[in-house]
Amino acid sequence: MANGMKRTALTAAWVVGHADGQHCLYRNGTVVVEGEKVLYVGHDFDGEVAETIDFGEAVIGPGFIDLDALADLDTTVLSYDNHPPELKGRVWPESYMRAGPREMYSPDELAFQKRYAFTRLIRNGITTALPIASLFYRAWGETAEEFDAAADAAADLGLRVYLGPAYRSGNLVVNAERQIGFHYDEARGFQGLADAEAFITRHENTHGGLIRTMLAPDRIETCTPDLLARSGAAARAHNVPIRLHCCQSRLEYDLVLQQHGKSPLELLRDTAFFAPATILPHGLFLSGVNGITHDAPDHDILCQSGAALVHCPLVMARGGKVMQSFPRFRDLGVTIGMGTDTHPADMIQNMAIGVMTARIAEGNATCVSAADFYNAATLGGAEALNRPDLGRLVPGAAADLNVIRLDNPDIGQRIDPIQTLLLNGSGRDVSDVMIAGRFVMRDGIIPGVDEGEYHRRAQAQFDGMVAQYPDRTLFHPPVEEIFPTSYPLG
């Protein structure tokens, strides 16, 4: 071989290739990988290869891009049946705030939590991840030290990531009358941004480009206008993506309107927040939809900003919320990527629920297709990150791919791999994952990871965290009252 790099041919019953600006399907296709890149995609390859791996009845496709990838233990299990948030430890009581919020995890636990979560992402065929974790359990923001450890874990496991510690200048608090208000500490927000910028300088484009960085101001309602303005300027100066939770809840929309006299998107426009890669989870609450009666040019601002939305239909549907709507944003030309944002990090389940909730939102079964969501989970994420080398299998692209089995009897009958995946597939059908030409999971095994041990350790860490809930819950009830069982204990 000309340059001495090893070539490997991967074959399967179906290959998702890419031609003329869109995905295409090859029946009995071949992908040839050379070094970290895709060399060839098609039916027959007449060059020499060192090895051929045939995956049989499976689909080889581009790895999924997760723009809101859970880097945490599964804490949504605590909110599934337990409401409202201010009585269930998800809004800090004033008493806890006054005593000084504290870290509920040790540095070791924070490092493990991310390594563990990264293995869950790989298992689900995710090859590029922008981690997200809850700040409920933190003294304030995320730390640069835990992200140094996260960079090591991602490099070790071979996961492509965009990392940046989350920071904020404010936090919701609830008083004894159950009124929800805000505690602000703007200096702490500025320090968080400074630490995040130092992190960018240390880690951007390291480990052969596998580790990239981003800015991650927490949520629009936890950032002051000055912090938003400085964050946008920093994203432009460092030329890194910036992600901000925005248009996520009714409470957020109302709080921003109350505090600033403008809608969340008007606030972003007026603080010059937008940068070349602005990534906004979750795009649910905009003027005129999901019960927002306030009149603001939210859709125009979004379109003109070039920002991408992150759609996380599974976690939102669990909370009774749907995007209004995926096809409407698609038709407006808004870039839409996908995020898992919760456990399981199952992008296949997310795509399936995305189709259902979009069709429910529009009352129309023809408004979206399986391909729309497969596009969002691959091409949409790549566009959000300005990475034309990701999200597609085409010569010269990064060799980031997943192999999904189609021979599990649970998958039923099939005529087309993509529709079949969304109908009957799940993240558990992902068998092999390659990132930058390296197998990070082979035949269901992640090298060097004892998943049983990770599972036990994660549960023990989770139990320790749950035990601390009374301290941080309004009126400090015992754990059994905060999280009752579904039925009385016999």
Ligand SMILES: [Zn+2]
């Ligand atoms: Zn989110």
